Amino acid sequence: MSHHPLVRLGTFALLDPAGDITGVRGTSPDGLFLRDARHLSRWQLTLDGEAPAVLVPMSTDDALATAILTPPAGRGEPPPYTVVREQAVAAGALVERLRFTNNRAEPCTARPALTVDADFADQFELRSDDRTYDKGDGRRTRRTRPDGLEFDYRRGTWHSRTTVTAHPAPATADNRTLHWQLDLPPHGEAELTLRVTALPHGAAPPAPAPACPAAAAAETTAAAAAFTGTAPHPADWPELARACARGLADLAVLRTTATGPDGEEVQPPAAGVPWFLTLFGRDALLTSFFALPYHPDTAAATLAALAATQATETDPARVAEPGKIVHEIRHGELAHFGQVPYGRYYGSVDSTPLFLVLLDAHARQTGDPALARRLERHARAAAGWILRHLDDGGHLVYRADSEGLANQNWKDSPGAICDTGGRQARGAIAVAEAQGYAYDALLRTARLARAVWSDPAYADRLDAAAHALRARFHQDFFPPGQDFPALAVDGTGRPADALASDAGHLLWSGLLDRERGRAVGRRLLEPDFFSGWGVRTLAAGQAAYHPLSYHRGGIWPHDNAVIALGLARYGLHEEVRTLARALVDTAAHHDWRLPEVLAGYGRDAHPSPVPYPHACSPQAWAAATPLALLTALRTPPDEHPPPPNRNPEPPAPGL
Structure with a gap:
């Protein structure tokens, strides 16, 4: 029903x-x-x-x-x-x-x-x-x-x-x-x-x-109107404009109330209805990044709320370590009595680098470094957590949490980080996209260190760590003779070699050189990945693929938004338009509201997108996806070019 x-x-x-x-x-x-x-x-x-x-x-x-x-x-x-x-x-x-x-x-x-x-x-x-x-x-x-x-x-x-x-x-x-x-x-x-x-x-x-009810609805409508302001309106694409307006309206009601580091009330986005109407670090950060050019106050609220809940001590039960940004906050009875670990849970490998990415992006977008200056202590602690992972020449890794999440990247369901046959990676798992986020975070924090905090020596250390991570990634994540990266590498160095959409996130972070980045971007638009409604989480034809699997075949709008921003960064503008058309068509079938996830069935076999049976709707990063598509479409060719082939110099970051 x-x-x-x-x-x-x-x-x-x-x-x-x-x-x-x-x-x-x-x-x-x-x-x-x-x-x-x-x-x-x-x-x-x-x-x-x-x-x-x-x-x-x-x-x-x-x-x-x-x-x-x-x-x-x-x-x-x-x-x-x-x-x-x-x-x-x-x-x-x-x-x-x-x-x-x-x-x-x-x-x-x-x-x-x-x-x-x-x-x-x-x-x-x-x-x-x-x-x-x-x-x-x-x-x-x-x-x-x-x-x-x-x-x-x-x-x-x-x-x-x-x-x-x-x-x-x-x-x-x-x-x-x-x-x-x-x-x-x-x-x-x-x-x-x-x-x-x-x-x-x-x-x-x-x-x-x-x-x-009319008075309650009027209050909600007025608050939404104040939040959305003037919605972005691409005059040459009215369908995209409708999807953007729908997304902003959903973000307006999905806000939750939190406290900033100085006790102030802020309203970051909650993740989604029905299961996740609370603060999730990764979800709020990516949502805020997508919305940043159009609603920078959302990013400021998210950064303040996450700074206030940043871990300051080690607590294995909550996967907390000093400097980590929270994954999930719960207020319910079971969390209160410790029967679930999610009261304040830190089982996320990527919230911490994404916090740094958004902090720098906010300063760039607004031209105001005040927030980056105010959150310097929190940013240094977050960067310190990344550096402790990388100082021994390794990657950013996590271990499966027996009490919490089976995986600690955005594909956090059991079995999601796998090889082509479906075997889950074990031990210390380094997922591909988290390495890209860490690389981007270190470069961006180095920029803040130089431009805002006046600490060039610290900036040099961060830059050196980023370059070293990039070199290790190209060595460890590409099987011999391959130009498509592994989904992950486990503690033994064995690649989880499933063909996965996570590779597209590496374009957004700029981790790949130009040749490989363009090859990966074009590969994601081939029919086994691209269904006609979006890019699948896993390419069809692999033993691990299932069109109704949450993370092993479904199509996530936010995943596609990250990919679109990455395609634009590498100058693949026709591919951006193809992806944007698919997602806008998908939105049209859902009254302009993109759901959390779709089934992976192809458009050639099904004339309308097949729903994923348990998708959240409305859901924050899906709601913000049309805004990210608009940004990708508006990115001028080669505005932030990737480095040439195998060049160790990093690309210029985007926002």
Whole structure:
């Protein structure tokens, strides 16, 4: 069943076509969610004792969801009244209005009832991975209020609540069901307004919810308009302009609230709905980079939030080491009690170099080094973490985390880093794209050291480390006679030689020389990689490939955005246009909103893109992908040329 998302500042609701919440679990749970917990798990309307007929299923205009319902009726006896159901979210709240209209010239009585529950399930409990978690002495209670219901959950030091209020107050309440009796005059109307307020553990009480869904939607729309400003508008490509506008609107509602290094409130992008509406380092950094030319404040918020959560000590349980940038922050019950490691989790090999890439790019884009100066201490700590990995002549590596993620690059699912036969790399894993990010990060931080921090000796050290890493990469990641890099190299030096899209990220970072870079870029547009809707994560035809695999055959818009920026850097402008056309066509099939991931099926076999069954939507770096495509298309030929063949000199970075 399709669920319709309503999102605002870390709060989201997923509703069925009638506007109900049924309490399902698994790959597509419904409910009202805040801070990784489901604060409303049942919200089911009946009319005159029966489930309503849906004349117009729930549809959204981004902020306001509307459905048209009636009590069930036969052909010979039309329904006595019609209900317009409107819903919207505010920060920490769901607001609903039911407008009843009498269809007859004589009075009638509507008897609506609403069954309500709050299970306070942690999002990790709702996933369909067959795990169970001991909730110990956790206890749920419910009490009736004159105007509704209140649900309460306590477990040790943990306390969360959900309140439901109604105007007019219910006539009666039994168990979890509220009942009304509304007398409708001939062709007259009556209204029922409901508010659900989530009060999660550890959060300040929210501001009072708006009086009605229209008011809540107006607040969301106004905030989105203030965020988007003037959306980029390529006049010669109106479809791309629509995709950009849709992406910026999604980024506006996907913002979450965080704290900067000086205690200030900032609003970086959260990763996506339904599973990841929280701060993820890698996702927020790439999203902010894509949006940087059009919305630099997003990058500033992301950098501040990540600086404030940078690791300062070693903690193996959280994969934390001094200088590392956080991968994921969770606020839920299971993280609070240490039953999952993700409360503040650092299992990411690439968030730290990407932090440095974005910091320099922000200074270049804005022409203002103030943020780079303010975050100098954090940048040096991040660069120090990279240098400690490279000082012994190695690569930037990770080891699989048995308690957390199987892989710690963007392809973080089990088995994603593999050879052509599908065998997962083992031991200390050096993935290709992370070496490129590290190379770019060192060069960019060297520039900041010279231009902003007045430390040329430190800059020289960073430059030397970058050049050495580049030389090692060309030696270790290219099998003899090959011009396409391995996906990864494991601790024994064995390459994971699957043909993977990660190679395109090396163009974005400028790690490859001109000859190899152009060869890799053109290879990614050949039919086994390029489906017609985008570049697959793994080229088809390999034993490891599966078109419905998350990271071994699916098509990720953000992956393609990075590739497009890399193609532009290496002067492959026709390839950029081909890729951009494919992704814009994909957006057109999804009401201009790119999903997190698509199935890898080819356009020659399927005239429309095949959905990946569990994709997040809206999702931040997919939302920002059209902005990256626009930047790639606007990159002048050879603006930042790569180095010539085998030349040790680095290319000039982009933004």
